[in-house]
Amino acid sequence: MSYFSEYKDLIEEGDLALVWISRDNIKPITIDAKETFNTRYGSFPHTQMIGKPYGSQIAIRTKGSNKFAFIHVLQPTPELWTTSLPHRTQIVYTPDSSYIMQRMNCGPTTRVIEAGTGSGSFSHAFARSVSHLFSYEFHEVRYQQALKEFEHHGLINRDKTVTLTQRDVCANGFAIRPDDITSHKFGEIEEQLSINANAIFLDLPAPWDAIPHLEGVISKDEKVSLCCFSPCIEQVDKTIEAMEKEGWTEIQMVGIQGKQYESRRQMIRTLDDAIERLRDVKKRKSDGMERRKRLCDSVLNDDETKATDEKRPQTEKTRFNPFGKGSRVKEGDINYKWKEVTKVESEVKSHTSYLTFASKIINKDRNERTVKTLLEELEKK
Numbered sequence: 001m002s003y004f005s006e007y008k009d010l011i012e013e014g015d016l017a018l019v020w021i022s023r024d025n026i027k028p029i030t031i032d033a034k035e036t037f038n039t040r041y042g043s044f045p046h047t048q049m050i051g052k053p054y055g056s057q058i059a060i061r062t063k064g065s066n067k068f069a070f071i072h073v074l075q076p077t078p079e080l081w082t083t084s085l086p087h088r089t090q091i092v093y094t095p096d097s098s099y100i101m102q103r104m105n106c107g108p109t110t111r112v113i114e115a116g117t118g119s120g121s122f123s124h125a126f127a128r129s130v131s132h133l134f135s136y137e138f139h140e141v142r143y144q145q146a147l148k149e150f151e152h153h154g155l156i157n158r159d160k161t162v163t164l165t166q167r168d169v170c171a172n173g174f175a176i177r178p179d180d181i182t183s184h185k186f187g188e189i190e191e192q193l194s195i196n197a198n199a200i201f202l203d204l205p206a207p208w209d210a211i212p213h214l215e216g217v218i219s220k221d222e223k224v225s226l227c228c229f230s231p232c233i234e235q236v237d238k239t240i241e242a243m244e245k246e247g248w249t250e251i252q253m254v255g256i257q258g259k260q261y262e263s264r265r266q267m268i269r270t271l272d273d274a275i276e277r278l279r280d281v282k283k284r285k286s287d288g289m290e291r292r293k294r295l296c297d298s299v300l301n302d303d304e305t306k307a308t309d310e311k312r313p314q315t316e317k318t319r320f321n322p323f324g325k326g327s328r329v330k331e332g333d334i335n336y337k338w339k340e341v342t343k344v345e346s347e348v349k350s351h352t353s354y355l356t357f358a359s360k361i362i363n364k365d366r367n368e369r370t371v372k373t374l375l376e377e378l379e380k381k
């Protein structure tokens with residue numbers, strides 16, 4: 001099965017599962033009854049996970065203490081995989097990949113070319129949504145690792161969602177033939193794979209060398225979208241030059257700036273609360289001054305015992321104070337009033353590259369028959 005596009009309820013032997021330790025710490029594991037997942041908080045035998053529903057919390061008592069350590073076992077998604085995958089290269093993160101896919105109108109009929117495959121982060125997102133992904137990687141070891149991973153994850157399956165090919169696309173283009181190193185199994189009379197791509201994503205150091213090779217492998221009868229992912233503005237400049245030379249239009253460069261928005265509850269504080277708080281501050285100030293004066297007097301009078309034994313006056317400090325100090329109240333406590341607020345991260349994290357988009361329509365002839373059929377269908381509605 002494809003772990004990334006099909007859902008299942010229960011955790012089973014042999015499954016690829018993602019262990020959520022914290023937001024920044026997610027680890028992929030293959031469920032095996034003989035294995036144990038070790039963390040610095042404790043060890044979790046896989047047998048405790050098997051048979052439980054995905055999303056379950058697994059808790060263990062930590063060694064030498066009465067506390068609990070826990071993890072959550074999740075089903076893989078392309079988004080979670082992006083945050084947990086083994087990095088073989090720089091990768092494309094979800095804020096960029098989701099934007100790119102919607103800009104290129106990716107859907108169940110899209111045939112995508114992706115180069116290079118790298119760590120396969122974007123490949124997993126494409127594979128879930130599109131009709132077919134043709135992914136190219138020229139580095140032999142990275143190609144082999146990606147092939148093994150895609151097979152294990154069910155991306156190269158009977159429906160052949162993904163075709164992975166070892167190729168330098170800048171030097172040799174995108175056409176796939178029987179003597180190429182590729183995951184595609186050629187039939188006896190098949191001479192060349194029909195690619196007919198309508199979306200192309202290039203994450204390469206020199207996309208301008210790959211762009212001239214696209215003409216022969218893209219769809220001729222529909223609008224084709226292209227996106228190049230480049231960290232430097234000089235690369236953008238050279239890419240745009242190549243796009244214009246090769247007849248690509250609607251060129252636009254975009255940068256994604258992502259921020260995390262956290263939803264939380266904030267206690268509603270009234271004017272009475274504010275007045276009470278000011279009274280409390282004033283009282284504690286005068287109590288403190290008096291105590292200090294008494295302490296000085298007793299030291300001057302050499303009355304040390306009295307000074308140390310003197311009990312501190314009771315203040316309102318330990319009572320709940322809606323302005324922060326005092327006893328803590330759990331967020332959402334039903335004894336207090338709350339409102340929903342949004343906390344925004346101050347830092348912008350997701351900008352890793354410039355995204356240069358373009359489009360091309362090769363065959364601009366109006367197909368009168370198709371237009372007539374479409375208009376007739378519209379009229380019927």
Ligand SMILES: C[S@@+](CC[C@H](N)C(=O)[O-])C[C@H]1O[C@@H](n2cnc3c(N)ncnc32)[C@H](O)[C@@H]1O
Pocket residue numbers: 089090091092093115116117118119120121122123136137138139142167168169170171203204205
């Ligand atoms: C930054 S990584 C791609 C990361 C990928 N987008 C991801 O999300 O995991 C770039 C990859 O392109 C490959 N590459 C560079 N030049 C290439 C070329 N001319 N043909 C094919 N692959 C190439 C590199 O080996 C590298 O693995």
